[in-house]
Every structure is written in structure tokens, then in C-alpha cells.
Amino acid sequence: MTNDPINPAITPAITPTSTPTSTPAITPAVTPTRVLVPTGMLGAGFTPESLRRGIEMGADVIAVDGGSTDSGPYYLGTATAKTTERAVSNDLRMMIVAAAAAGIPVIVGTCGTSGTDAGVDWVAGMTADILREEGLERTVARIYSEQSRAVVLERLAAGRVHPLEPAGPLDEHTVERCEHIVGLLGHHPIVRALEHGADIVLAGRSTDTAVLAALPLMRGCPPGPTWHAAKTAECGGQCTVNPRQGGVLFEVDHDGFTIEPLNPASSCTPTSVAAHMLYENADPFRMREPTGTLDTSDATYVALDDRRVRVEGSRFDEAEITSMKLEGSAIGGYQSMVLVGVRDPEVLASLDEWVAGLRSFVSDGAERVLGLDPATFSIEMRCYGANAVLGDLEPAHELPPREVGLLMIATAPDQATATAITKYANPYVLHFPLPSMRDLPSFAFAGSPAETPRGAVYEFVLQHVVELDDEYDLARIEYDRTSAMEGAR
Amino acid sequence: MTTTTTTTTTTTDHRTIGDVAELVRSKNAGPFWVTLDVFCDDDASFALVAADGVVTESRIAAAYRVDADHVRIFRMPNIRVVKVSFPRRVSSGSALDHDVHAGQQHVPLQRIPLTPEVC
Numbered sequence: 245m246t247n248d249p250i251n252p253a254i255t256p257a258i259t260p261t262s263t264p265t266s267t268p269a270i271t272p273a274v275t276p277t278r279v280l281v282p283t284g285m286l287g288a289g290f291t292p293e294s295l296r297r298g299i300e301m302g303a304d305v306i307a308v309d310g311g312s313t314d315s316g317p318y319y320l321g322t323a324t325a326k327t328t329e330r331a332v333s334n335d336l337r338m339m340i341v342a343a344a345a346a347g348i349p350v351i352v353g354t355c356g357t358s359g360t361d362a363g364v365d366w367v368a369g370m371t372a373d374i375l376r377e378e379g380l381e382r383t384v385a386r387i388y389s390e391q392s393r394a395v396v397l398e399r400l401a402a403g404r405v406h407p408l409e410p411a412g413p414l415d416e417h418t419v420e421r422c423e424h425i426v427g428l429l430g431h432h433p434i435v436r437a438l439e440h441g442a443d444i445v446l447a448g449r450s451t452d453t454a455v456l457a458a459l460p461l462m463r464g465c466p467p468g469p470t471w472h473a474a475k476t477a478e479c480g481g482q483c484t485v486n487p488r489q490g491g492v493l494f495e496v497d498h499d500g501f502t503i504e505p506l507n508p509a510s511s512c513t514p515t516s517v518a519a520h521m522l523y524e525n526a527d528p529f530r531m532r533e534p535t536g537t538l539d540t541s542d543a544t545y546v547a548l549d550d551r552r553v554r555v556e557g558s559r560f561d562e563a564e565i566t567s568m569k570l571e572g573s574a575i576g577g578y579q580s581m582v583l584v585g586v587r588d589p590e591v592l593a594s595l596d597e598w599v600a601g602l603r604s605f606v607s608d609g610a611e612r613v614l615g616l617d618p619a620t621f622s623i624e625m626r627c628y629g630a631n632a633v634l635g636d637l638e639p640a641h642e643l644p645p646r647e648v649g650l651l652m653i654a655t656a657p658d659q660a661t662a663t664a665i666t667k668y669a670n671p672y673v674l675h676f677p678l679p680s681m682r683d684l685p686s687f688a689f690a691g692s693p694a695e696t697p698r699g700a701v702y703e704f705v706l707q708h709v710v711e712l713d714d715e716y717d718l719a720r721i722e723y724d725r726t727s728a729m730e731g732a733r
Numbered sequence: 734m735t736t737t738t739t740t741t742t743t744t745t746d747h748r749t750i751g752d753v754a755e756l757v758r759s760k761n762a763g764p765f766w767v768t769l770d771v772f773c774d775d776d777a778s779f780a781l782v783a784a785d786g787v788v789t790e791s792r793i794a795a796a797y798r799v800d801a802d803h804v805r806i807f808r809m810p811n812i813r814v815v816k817v818s819f820p821r822r823v824s825s826g827s828a829l830d831h832d833v834h835a836g837q838q839h840v841p842l843q844r845i846p847l848t849p850e851v852c
Contacts, residue, residue, distance in 0.1 A: 313764050316826025316833045410765060410803060410820035518812045522770045526762040526818035528807055545811075571764075576828045626831065633837045637797060639844045655828050703827035704764040 276497040277460040278304045279473070282506070283491050284480035286310040286335050286352055286367075287327030294490040294506040295338055299346045301493050301506075305459040306339045309452045309478060310367065311354035313571060313704065314524070320358035321423045321573035321702030325366060327357060333370045337378070340371065340444065344380050349438060351445045351455050358571075359426050359449025361390040367446050368724075375726040382444055385437035388720040389448035389568075391425045395718070396570065396710070404711040408569070411707035418705050422572035425706065430534030430566070432715035434458035440723065449571065451533055452478040456494075465496040471538040472558035473501035475531060476520050483520040486510045500556035502548065512553045514545035534569075535715065536562040566715050572706035577655040579698040580662040584650050584673050585688035592644040594678055599625050599650065602676045606652075606669045614664055621656040621665060649690075659697055666695035750787070751843030753778040759838035764825040767835040768818040769842050779813040786849025788815050788842075796841040798822065817842065 280303035282290040287310070298306070311319075315326045325332070336352075343350045356363020364386050375382055396419050399405050405414050419425075426449035435458050437445045447455065456474035461467065473494040476483045480491040483503065489510040494503040503512050521528045521540055529541040539559045546554045591598050603625050610616050610623070626632035628649035652673060654665035673694070675684045712718060751757055755774040762768040771788070773779035782788065794801035799819045807816040823829045832838060 313825070314761055314834060317764065317824070318826060515812050519772070519814065522768070522814060522816055524760050524762050524768070526766045526768050526805065528809060528816055579828070622828075624829070633831055634840060635831055637838075637841050639796070639841050701828045704824045707765050
């Protein structure tokens with residue numbers, strides 16, 4: 245559900261879509277377009293009633309986001325989904341069946357959490373199964389936006405990759421470290437798939453908003469209100485007063501957009517709608533998209549009644565150069581960890597001293613006994629119950645906690661070394677005394693075995709945009725026509 | 734929309750942002766940024782939080798050990814919100830990250846005093 249909130253460090257010249265002095269002579273015909281957003285994330289679940297209500301309200305498309313960077317770099321690094329297949333399939337089936345009955349398209353963005361090619365194929369496989377089982381004949385478009393290291397290196401060499409704050413210039417080594425790289429699709433490839441006749445569009449990594457903006461933009465709705473509506477609805481019910489009560493429907497027209505919850509018992513208020521521009525956005529007024537920047541600083545929010553909000557005055561400044569933001573995930577080492585519970589009041593009263601002593605003892609042993617170079621591994625001690633969450637930012641200095649869960653994390657260049665460190669540390673984590681103690685204490689391991697290998701730890705390493713030749717550059721579209729008679733795969 | 738509200742007080746206010754705000758929250762804004770929102774229930778509370786010298790780049794830099802030059806502060810009187818964004822010290826979910834969604838990073842901001850910083 246996260247969108248890139250940061251404007252590029254390179255600021256291409258901005259051409260405003262309109263100026264106060266130039267009124268367009270001809271106003272293009274706009275077909276008001278209604279977008280049904282049943283949930284903030286495919287697989288998060290929604291009720292059949294909410295979907296039915298959205299269809300009854302006259303939805304022109306069902307659109308939903310399938311992922312985010314928000315759950316961390318593991319999912320992109322491994323090209324696996326955070327969501328579970330049964331939940332995704334359940335949501336998909338409800339949308340596909342309802343949309344087929346209503347004769348409207350379904351759009352899913354950022355398939356499989358991170359929008360890798362494998363993520364698109366994962367959702368496409370479920371879609372084919374559902375169509376076969378339901379006896380439906382539909383055209384499915386798969387839009388891929390995973391990028392090879394070679395393509396990124398080529399654009400880098402051509403000087404067409406630029407950093408976004410706070411990143412510095414990209415170097416080849418960083419690109420080569422990436423396990424997977426995806427580019428964020430804008431709305432153009434989705435529109436092309438719809439124009440090609442796709443009933444179901446399954447897109448790789450896309451901006452959350454592009455998925456929701458595609459049909460209104462295709463039908464000529466103005467970009468300011470469309471992008472603002474899409475940003476408002478991207479997390480489903482997050483823009484309502486009760487985010488747990490299901491999704492929303494918005495309608496974009498010539499002058500603005502109107503938004504309301506699918507659940508008749510929930511409501512949107514001017515504050516709940518305006519406040520959504522804050523959510524996961526570094527800048528609450530400006531949001532960058534591949535083709536330009538949404539500017540909501542002059543937007544007005546008015547309650548039409550106790551459930552619906554009308555928004556007008558949003559602008560979209562077209563960029564001169566269309567760009568694609570890149571996301572890349574690289575392996576940052578391998579980890580193994582041990583969780584031990586400390587309840588002894590004497591140790592808790594001298595917790596900092598105890599942790600420092602244990603850390604130094606284990607680090608020395610890893611060098612001396614395991615023969616490891618201290619530059620190649622790290623041992624981190626997190627005291628859950630004391631200051632694990634905020635670490636050195638912890639502002640409170642309170643009495644000793646009742647109990648502490650010490651999580652010792654070893655990070656090393658390979659799994660065997662990380663696990664060796666935790667195995668070596670095991671008896672010391674169990675028995676390490678304070679200097680004043682006559683007897684060896686024993687602390688409370690959370691389970692047996694005490695150590696848990698975590699595998700690779702990943703990190704996001706790209707915060708860069710690549711210039712595109714045109715709006716369809718670096719996107720690949722494939723079509724399948726499923727036949728009710730044959731089966732789809 | 735970014736107008737700064739100035740409040741003059743003669744007595745020392747020992748309260749903090751967390752004492753008067755309705756909600757203080759934090760969240761990732763992409764894997765490299767964290768953003769914090771202070772919501773106020775009424776104009777009087779907003780005036781206290783949004784006053785000059787309360788939420789400042791230098792106070793945020795000190796509370797979060799980040800570079801003041803990268804701290805961005807927004808005041809939104811129409812919805813009574815003060816918003817703060819800055820780059821994360823480590824990216825989301827990397828080896829040294831303690832809070833993958835940055836969902837618990839609001840506490841140092843909550844504890845910032847309402848007494849304006851003396852320049």
C-alpha cells in the first residue's frame with residue numbers, strides 16, 4: 245500500500261496542465277467513471293455484500309492493489325508473496341465472478357506482494373484456475389515490469405538512472421548485488437491492455453494509484469482529480485472513519501471526485517479523506533507518478549451528506565520526461581538468532597551491564613574459538629521489554645522492567661557461520677552471570693533448539709528512477725484468451 | 734495551507750505533544766523514509782503543537798539522531814495536523830532495522846515539550 249512519496253532529486257522541468265490565463269477552448273467529453281476498490285490489498289479479504297453493493301452503485305471497474313514494499317525487502321528479494329494463496333484466490337474469485345456478471349474489467353496491481361514476474365505468474369495461475377472452475381471465457385492481460393540487471397546497467401551507463409532523496413548516485417556493484425529488480429508501472433500499460441480488450445489485467449509492480457486511475461484516465465477524466473481519487477482509495481477503507489469496515493467506491497467527473505464507503509454503516513468525512521494524503525506519504529501535498537506530480541495543496545473537501553465527500557481543485561503537473569522508479573533487493577548477509585527470557589530482578593536491575601558483558605564475551609569467543617575475523621560478522625543484542633524497539637532513541641528511563649526477552653542476532657556472510665556463532669553462544673546466553681554472582685544463573689530459553697537460523701537477510705538498495713523512451717518502455721504485455729471449454733493452462 | 738500559527742505564552746508549559754494531541758502515529762513512507770503525524774482534536778491544541786519553536790528541524794534531528802537538513806515539517810490547519818518526515822537511518826527490514834513498518838517511532842515525538850525551543 246505504500247506509494248513512492250518522494251519527488252525526484254532531479255527535477256525535470258514541469259509543465260502545468262493548465263494555467264489561470266489559458267482556458268481550453270474545447271472541453272473534452274468526460275464520462276464519469278466509478279472505481280470499486282473492495283480492499284486495500286488483494287488477499288486481505290472483503291465481504292460478498294460489499295462487492296455486491298459496489299456493483300449496484302454502478303461500478304465501471306474493480307481495481308485492487310496486490311502488494312507493497314511495506315513488509316520489507318524479503319518478498320522482493322525472494323520473489324515470493326507475503327499473502328497466502330487461499331486468501332488471494334478467494335478474493336480473486338469474488339471479484340472475477342462479480343465483474344464478469346456485471347460486464348466490467350478487473351485490474352490487479354503489484355501481483356504477489358512485490359510485483360515480480362513470478363508474482364504476476366502466481367496470480368495468473370490462480371486466475372486461470374478460477375476461470376476454468378467457473379466456466380468463464382475472458383481475456384487476461386499479464387503486464388510484466390521486472391527488470392534484468394543487464395537492462396538497468398545499460399541505462400545506468402547511458403546516464404539515464406537518477407537518485408531520489410536520500411540516495412546517492414547508483415553504481416554498478418549495487419545493481420549487480422540485486423536478487424530482483426522491479427520498475428513501477430504507471431497507468432499507460434494498463435490502459436493499453438484494457439484497450440486491447442482485456443477483461444482482467446494482472447500487473448507487476450505498479451504505483452498503487454495507477455491501478456485505480458487507469459480506467460478513468462482512459463475515459464478522459466481529468467488527471468488531477470483522478471490521481472487524487474486514486475491516492476485516496478488506494479488503501480480501501482483507510483480513508484473512511486472506520487477502516488475495518490470494508491472498501492470504497494469513487495466517481496471521477498469533469499470537476500472532481502466523490503468518494504463513499506461500500507458499507508452503508510460506514511462513512512467518509514472531509515477530515516478522513518483529507519487525512520489520507522498523510523498516510524505513508526512523506527509530503528502530504530505532492531505525490532510523484534511516472535508521468536508527473538499530483539498537487540493537492542488547493543484541494544477542497546466538502547461533505548455531500550453524512551457518508552459522501554466531494555473533492556475538487558486537485559492538480560496534476562505533467563513531467564517532461566516519463567520515468568520509472570526502481571526497487572531492488574539484495575542479500576545483506578545471513579542470520580541466526582536466539583531468544584532468551586530474563587526474569588531475575590538482580591539481573592534486570594543491572595541489565596545494561598549484563599548485556600554488555602555477554603556481548604563482549606561472545607564476540608571475543610567468536611574470534612578466539614571460532615577463528616572469525618571481527619570485520620565479517622556482527623552480534624546484536626535486542627532487549628525486548630527494555631529498549632529493543634527504539635534502541636538509542638529510547639527517551640524513557642524507567643524502573644527495571646518486569647522481564648526482558650533478549651534477542652541475540654548473529655549476522656555473517658553465510659548461514660553456517662551465523663549459526664555457528666549462535667551455537668557457540670548458547671551456553672553463555674543461558675548462564676552468563678553478573679560479576680557479583682556467586683552461582684551461575686540459568687535463564688529461560690523460549691524453546692528447544694534455542695537457536696533459529698533465519699536464512700538470508702535482504703535489504704532494499706535502489707532508490708532511483710530510470711528515464712523511459714515512452715510510457716510503455718520497460719513494460720511487457722502478454723494476453724491469454726481463456727476458453728470455458730478447454731481449461732486455461 | 735502551510736501557514737504557521739504563533740502562540741505567545743508567558744508561563745512555562747510542562748506538557749508534551751503527546752499530552753495534548755489526539756493521536757501521534759508513525760509509518761514508513763517507502764522503505765527509505767519515515768513519516769510522523771500529530772493529529773489534534775481542536776484548534777487550541779493544534780495552536781500549541783504548531784507554534785513556532787515546538788516541532789523544529791533541530792528538535793527532530795536530536796530526538797531521532799538524523800540530519801536536520803533532511804527533516805521536513807508540514808503544518809495543515811484545515812485538518813489540525815503537524816507532519817514530520819525524514820530519511821530512515823537504516824532501510825526497512827535490513828539487518829539492523831528494529832521496526833520494519835516504522836510503526837513505533839512516534840514515541841520520541843510524543844515526548845517533545847510544548848515549550849518553544851530557545852534559539
